[in-house]
Amino acid sequence: MNKKLTKELPNLIRGEIKFNEFLSKHTSFRIGGPADAWIYPKDISDIKNILTFCNSYNIPVTTIGRGTNVLISDKGIRGVVLNLEQGLCEIRVKADSVICGTGALLSRVLKQAAKEELTGLESAAGIPGTVGGAVCMNAGTKEIRNIEYVSIGNLVESVKVIDMNGNVSELGKEGLCFGYRKSNLSEYIIVEVELKLKRGKEKEINDRISRLLEHKKSTQVLDIPSAGCIFKNPDGHFAGRLIDDAGLKGLVIGDAQVSMKHANFIVNNGNASAQDVLELIRKIKKQVFEKTDIKLEEEIKIIGV
Ligand SMILES: Cc1cc2nc3c(=O)[nH]c(=O)nc-3n(C[C@H](O)[C@H](O)[C@H](O)COP(=O)(O)OP(=O)(O)OC[C@H]3O[C@@H](n4cnc5c(N)ncnc54)[C@H](O)[C@@H]3O)c2cc1C
Structure with missing residues (x-):
């Protein structure tokens, strides 16, 4: 981590900063390694100060909301991650x-x-x-x-x-x-x-x-960690139906599983890693393509190292 982050940035803003914050705490999948800095900016002026600071040291800035449509890598996100839920929510x-x-x-x-x-x-x-x-x-x-x-x-x-x-x-x-x-x-x-x-x-x-x-x-899986629908529905099809028809419901890699209730959901049964989910995604895409000639495209955003 760039040392300037811990030394200088806290003096430039009014919002709360957490260093080495595990993003698994901030995603509905309960997956994701650490962000160098997780910040709740208080206002627009905080955001501007953060950007000026980060630009001058080439530190990347990412914005995450509730983390309900993202898969964050096991190594996390380098640089600063902003969350606007405390300061910009009027x-x-x-x-x-x-x-x-x-x-x-x-x-x-x-x-x-x-x-x-x-x-x-x-x-x-x-x-x-x-x-x-x-x-x-x-x-x-x-x-x-x-x-x-x-x-x-x-x-x-x-x-x-x-x-x-x-x-x-x-x-x-x-x-x-x-x-x-x-x-x-x-x-x-x-x-x-x-x-x-x-x-x-x-x-x-x-x-x-x-x-x-x-x-x-x-219809949806609401009681097990997930990121909602993993794939977009291809024109004229439902991704969940294609996955189900390919016989992939229930397929498991590590602690990640294609949901038995809704085949377009991947659920985290406890300790799934981003790697488990990515492998499952790869397998689903390959098998659906082999069976139907249809290329599934991810709806979720895959973010991080
Ligand atoms: C159980 C479940 C059910 C769901 N059902 C639906 C559904 O019916 N329909 C649907 O469309 N989606 C659904 N989703 C997906 C998800 O909830 C939505 O896409 C939601 O709008 C994402 O909001 P978020 O704050 O969690 O965004 P995040 O997942 O945190 O971020 C999503 C993307 O938006 C960007 N982003 C977030 N905030 C900002 C900002 N302020 N400025 C710039 N970029 C930003 C992030 O960088 C990321 O690329 C579901 C998810 C779950 C877990």
Whole structure:
């Protein structure tokens, strides 16, 4: 680790820093080696100071939200990892819009929106990440009866971002590009998002949320560590069905296993390493391709050394 990190950086910011912080504590997979420095910036000015400092010593900076869509390597992440859940998590409502710090949990934003009788975000119910992670990944839910399919990108009116040189800017719709589980924002630190919703009725909103949560409870794996769906659904197919049809449900490498409940989930049965998961991913891709000629593509982000 660069010694300047421990000696100088704590004096430049107001937020909390932890050195050699194991990322397995911060990911839903419960997998991931240490970050040299794990930081909860207090505000935008902290982030700018961190970037100026890191740029001057060539120290990489990564942003992680709730860690629910990432596989972090066993050797961890060199440099600084930012988490915005402590300092940038305010939620405000202005007319039909919700404006939130990207460290806010999606579930909190959804609850607040429902209370304010704002509808549109219901399909985010049960997605366990932060607003920043959701916008970066364009998170969403596939259609279930009576609930309109929406990926969060459809609702984004504008975002405030910081580039890696520390410049803050605001991007409106014309500067934003969302695709299936991707956006053009991965090169930025996203700090604030405005979501445009519509007027609705609290009871109807809460009913839709409950139905979706019930549906997720019956289809997803919620009681064993995972990172949600590992692969994107290829055009016209469901990745889970392809994996199941290839006979791979239950396949085990180390402590990582293809879930028996949902074949597009890999679960950590206790002490799975990132290496176990990567080998399982490789095996699944190979066998599905041999059987179907279809190349599965990872939805999760694989990060680290
Ligand atoms: C049980 C379970 C169920 C899930 N169900 C769904 C689902 O139904 N639909 C769905 O779409 N996803 C689902 N997911 C995946 C995941 O929850 C979402 O993608 C979520 O939005 C990720 O948010 P996060 O805060 O955890 O992001 P992370 O996993 O921490 O990060 C994801 C990516 O976003 C980047 N990032 C995070 N914050 C910022 C920021 N502020 N600025 C810039 N980049 C940032 C990270 O660098 C990383 O590349 C599920 C996951 C689990 C474990």
